Amino acid sequence: MERSEELIHIYHTNDIHSHFDSWPQITNYLVSQKQNHVERNEISFRFDIGDHVDRFHPFTEGTSGKGNVALLNRAHYDAVTIGNNEGITLSKNALNSLYKGANFDVILCNLTDSDGFTPRWINRYKIYNTENDIRIGVIGATAMYSEFYSKLGWVIEEPKSALMKVVQEIRHSVDMIICLSHLGVHEDRSLAEECDHIDVILGAHTHHLFIDGEMVNDTLLAATGKFGEYVGRVEIRFDKKQMKIVDKMASVIHVRDLPWDEEDHEEVQELLQAGNEAMDEKLFYNPAPLQQALFRPSTLSAFFGAALLAYTEAECVMYNAGIFLGSLDTGWVTKRHLHSLLPHPINPCVITLDGEDLLEVYKLSTNPEWPEIEIKGLGFRGTIMGAMLYEGIHLNENGELIAGGRVVLPGDTFTLATLDMFTFGYFFPLLKDAQKEYLMPEMIRDIMAWYGIKKAMESMDIFNRDE
Structure with a gap:
């Protein structure tokens, strides 16, 4: 006798960020649960809601994220x-090739190429x-980082409006709608309040955790925190006679219980x-040790400052010593080193500032509590x-700030190279709206590599000329 109700099982993860300690347990659980549902003739899906890739991990860095896709394939993800x-x-090329070989769908409604094509x-x-x-119906969207996407040759659309357009497009063709949302908890709640036709929102981005889900109007919100500590499970009871959902509930499973x-x-x-083997590629030979120091300038910081100054061609550079998580010994420097x-996914940024604003930024940066x-x-x-x-900025004997060899005065314009994390307004509010150019896809470690190779080639050229 045919069942009048069907139970649909959804498993979801989010914000793994290349933390693989619990991935074997997650894989085993997802694969075994899928098999159990197949044997019972039940419907099941496995979804990841973004930020599975994080280049802080050498495996991800060495494979340009393709290793993460292989892991998702092995765990039988559906989308x-x-x-x-x-x-x-x-980079744009890396993202365009990331999912080649994926055995799952990539669902995303608010990203297009710069020419307007998906x-x-x-x-x-x-x-x-089924x-x-x-x-x-499954829809998805990601957070809107307009400046960063545009620098990489993408066009990112406001996600909520993009999702609502897709909902209107498909709502008469489906029996339910599930949203994969890498937008954050506040955006998810707002979406649930404004759109009546989404039945479940699987969330991410703000690393929020809903142990038992959260209902907003008639929409169920679910999320699993971060780093693979939990796997989410949503059960939807669907009445086939009434052709509607009659119940839905969310829960999470801690990986320690798997x-x-x-x-x-x-x-x-x-x-x-x-x-990891890809990380052993040699980049340049380092002729002298570059030592780290957390609370003062060091040989390592001087090398980095000179690299950022040379690469950006800015007049001055500002950065923090905490970015260095070690030192460089004499010898060959590899990608792994x-x-x-x-390991930070941080890009350099060149900011154009009036002298008055540069003076304010410098003053803020000398806060004795910041280190x-x-x-x-x-x-x-x-x-x-x-x-x-x-680098390229200092106080002279008269207490005047010198940048790029000029006294910093209001009304004059200066270029400052710094780290993108200082442009988001948290430490330097005025930098949030300043004229700036993010250098992408180069990360700060790429600048170090470029400068090391440049110096090595210059040394070789001098050696050859001397001969």
């Missing part, structure tokens, strides 16, 4: 959306027709090892700020 880590920490790897939405004739499978662990470790030293401040987020993968350091 994903992208987060800002996939979207703006990878790339082939993106589905604006997906309608899954064996039991239930039509499940079984450990040695075979899964070994296979994941083999993938990680294969990806620079990645360990500067001990703990920094979380903003792309920073260290612990504390450390000393604020400069």
Whole structure:
């Protein structure tokens, strides 16, 4: 006898950020649950809601994120959306090729190429027709980082309006709508309040955790925190006679409660090892040790400051010593060395400032409390700020600020190269709206590599001329 009700099982993860410690347990759980549902003739889906990729991990860095896709394939995911880590920490070419070989759909309605076309790897939405004739519409969107996407050659649309357009497009063709939202908890609540036709929003981006979900109007919100600590589960009870959802509930499973499978662990470790090998590529020979210092200038910071100054061609440079997570010894410097030293997904930025604003920025940067401040987020993968350091800018004997060899005066214009995390308004409010150019996709470790190679080639040229 045919069942009048169907139970649809949805498993979801978000904001893994390349934290793979629990991935073997997650993989084993998702694969085994899928098999159980197949044996019971039940409907099930597995979704990831973005920021699975994070270039802080050498495996991700070494494989340009393709290793993450292999892990998602192995766990039998059905669909994903992208987060800002996939979207703006990878070059355009890297993102365009990231999902080649993916055995799952990428669902995203608010990103197009700069020419206005949607790339082939993106589905604006997906309608899954189950064996039991239930039509499940899945939509997705990612957070809006307009300046960063535009620098990379993408056009990012305001996500809520983009989602609502897709909802209107498909709502008469489906029996339910599930949204993969890498927008953050406040945007999810707002979307649920303004759009009556979304049944479930699987959330991400703000690393929020809903143990039992949250109802906003008739929309169920679910999210699993961050770093793979939890796997989310949503159950939707659908009445086929009434052709409507009659119940839905969300829960999470802590990874400590999931079984450990040695075979899964070994296979994941083999993938990680294969990806890590790419990090052993030699970049340049370092002729003298470059030592780190957290609360003062150092040989390492001087090298970095000179690199940023030369690469950006700005008049002056400002950065913090806390970005350095180690030192560089004499000898060959590999991708792994620079990645360990500067794992942050941070881009350089050149800001054009009036002298008055540059004086204000410099004054703020000398706050004696800042070196001990703990920094979380903003792309920073260290612990504390450390000393604020400069290149091409100093106080002269008269107490005047000199930048690029000129006295800093109101009315004059100066260019300052710094880290993108200082432009978001948290430390320097006036930089948020200042005229600036983000250098992308170059990260600060790429600038170090460029400068090291440049210096090595210059040394070789001098050596050859001397001969």
